[in-house]
Amino acid sequence: MAFEMAVYEVVRLIPRGKVSTYGAVARCAGKGGARAVGSALARNPFAPEVPCHRVVRSNGALGGFSGQTEGPEMDRKTRMLRAEGVEVVKGVVDMDRFGVEPG
DNA sequence: GTTGTGACGGGTC
DNA sequence: CGACCCGCCACAA
Numbered sequence: 001m002a003f004e005m006a007v008y009e010v011v012r013l014i015p016r017g018k019v020s021t022y023g024a025v026a027r028c029a030g031k032g033g034a035r036a037v038g039s040a041l042a043r044n045p046f047a048p049e050v051p052c053h054r055v056v057r058s059n060g061a062l063g064g065f066s067g068q069t070e071g072p073e074m075d076r077k078t079r080m081l082r083a084e085g086v087e088v089v090k091g092v093v094d095m096d097r098f099g100v101e102p103g
Numbered sequence: 104g105t106t107g108t109g110a111c112g113g114g115t116c
Numbered sequence: 117c118g119a120c121c122c123g124c125c126a127c128a129a
Contacts (some may be wrong), residue, residue, distance in 0.1 A: 003126065022111055026125080033125030034111035040126080042110050057111065064110030 003031050004040035010102045011041065014054040017085035018100040019093055021058045028103040034058075042067050053077045054084075060092045060099075 006029040014020050022034035022041075029037065041052045042064070053076075057063045064070075065077035078088045086098050093099070 001127095023113095026111085031125070035109060035124065036111090036126040038110040039108090040110095044110095052110080055110080058113085062110085067110075069110060 003029060003036060004043075006030060007037050007040045008044075008046055008050045011050045011052060011055055012046075013102045014051060015100065016051075017098070019054045019056050019081065019086055019095075019098050020100055020102050021095070022055060022063065023058050024099075024101050025055060028101070038063070053080045056093050056095075058095070060095045062088070062091050062093070 007025060010025050010028045011020070022037045026032050026034050026037045037055070041050075041055060044050055044052045053065060055063070062074060062077055062081075064074070066073040068074070074091065078091060081088050081093065086093055
């Protein structure tokens with residue numbers, strides 16, 4: 001539980017217009033477990049508080065959203081990112097430009 | 104306490 | 117490149 005809290009804290013720090021990766025968040029949280037981060041965000045009790053849509057996979061793929069890895073929710077995630085200035089092409093983000101290390 | 108699972112990551116083939 | 121396999125951590129049954 002404490003771990004997930006740390007994850008939410010870190011994710012909340014991700015600046016608008018940028019994105020971070022599960023791995024980066026995991027390390028920043030201090031536990032080192034991308035899967036655990038995904039599991040935590042999947043539940044995301046702080047829906048609007050924690051910008052879970054700013055967390056993507058290390059390869060640039062969006063990953064998932066609202067507990068789903070595909071479907072209309074994914075489109076929403078893409079839109080939100082684009083609305084913040086993040087370029088999303090074919091469901092993939094350029095980590096070299098928008099990827100950031102929280103903390 | 105053991106087993107199974109998942110919005111993952113990195114290394115091999 | 118793309119497909120595959122193994123390893124990682126936290127949580128629920």
